[in-house]
Amino acid sequence: xxxxxxxxxxxxxxxxxxxxxxxxxxxxxxxxxxxxxxxxxxxxxxxxxxxxxxxxxxxxxxxxxxxxxxxxxxxxxxxxxxxxxxxxxxxxxxxxxxxxxxxxxxxxxxxxxxxxxxxx
Amino acid sequence: xxxxxxxxxxxxxxxxxxxxxxxxxxxxxxxxxxxxxxxxxxxxxxxxxxxxxxxxxxxxxxxxxxxxxxxxxxxxxxxxxxxxxxxxxxxxxxxxxxxxxxxxxxxxxx
Numbered sequence: 001x002x003x004x005x006x007x008x009x010x011x012x013x014x015x016x017x018x019x020x021x022x023x024x025x026x027x028x029x030x031x032x033x034x035x036x037x038x039x040x041x042x043x044x045x046x047x048x049x050x051x052x053x054x055x056x057x058x059x060x061x062x063x064x065x066x067x068x069x070x071x072x073x074x075x076x077x078x079x080x081x082x083x084x085x086x087x088x089x090x091x092x093x094x095x096x097x098x099x100x101x102x103x104x105x106x107x108x109x110x111x112x113x114x115x116x117x118x119x120x
Numbered sequence: 121x122x123x124x125x126x127x128x129x130x131x132x133x134x135x136x137x138x139x140x141x142x143x144x145x146x147x148x149x150x151x152x153x154x155x156x157x158x159x160x161x162x163x164x165x166x167x168x169x170x171x172x173x174x175x176x177x178x179x180x181x182x183x184x185x186x187x188x189x190x191x192x193x194x195x196x197x198x199x200x201x202x203x204x205x206x207x208x209x210x211x212x213x214x215x216x217x218x219x220x221x222x223x224x225x226x227x228x229x230x
Binding site: 047050100101104111 | 123152154156158165166167168171172177209211212213216217218219220221222223224
């Protein structure tokens with residue numbers, strides 16, 4: 001059974017950093033693209049970043065480019081989102097998602113989400 | 121990229137059908153047959169309901185149907201059930217390994 005478990009959410013001050021983790025089971029991340037999608041409180045979904053199955057390429061939304069980094073650890077079958085220079089507008093629940101097929105156009109499995117609050 | 125446009129809310133009675141629209145542009149919905157739809161119940165993670173415009177993942181009832189015409193896509197739910205009450209989000213591939221979501225539609229089953 002495919003399962004994604006998100007962790008690492010916390011409250012942080014503006015300008016701070018945080019790393020989210022996504023532990024995958026039931027499949028190997030070496031064979032699939034993985035993504036992060038966020039949802040601000042009471043708002044819609046926003047794609048944040050994707051990492052190719054071979055880890056060689058990463059793609060980012062303009063709103064986070066240069067501040068966020070997506071990476072992975074094959075040994076732990078986990079994906080990470082390093083978030084730096086956090087802003088109030090980054091406050092959201094962050095979901096890890098498995099990409100269904102290439103192009104990375106849809107997400108067939110989602111984690112339960114990790115809440116990130118950026119506030120002074 | 122601008123978010124896709126969805127109605128804020130729709131409603132229907134049990135047994136009826138409802139359609140949720142999703143309007144994009146020639147750069148996303150109009151350019152690719154990669155529209156997907158997600159159902160989200162309060163406090164839960166999104167769930168994939170439709171991908172590639174009209175394909176249903178295993179386990180999704182055939183009451184859910186997707187279509188596309190030009191720069192717009194639609195999700196139709198036939199034979200509404202109480203458990204269908206949720207938020208629905210459309211999503212389209214926008215090229216260069218990026219996607220754009222709609223703002224979401226709250227479905228109320230009266």
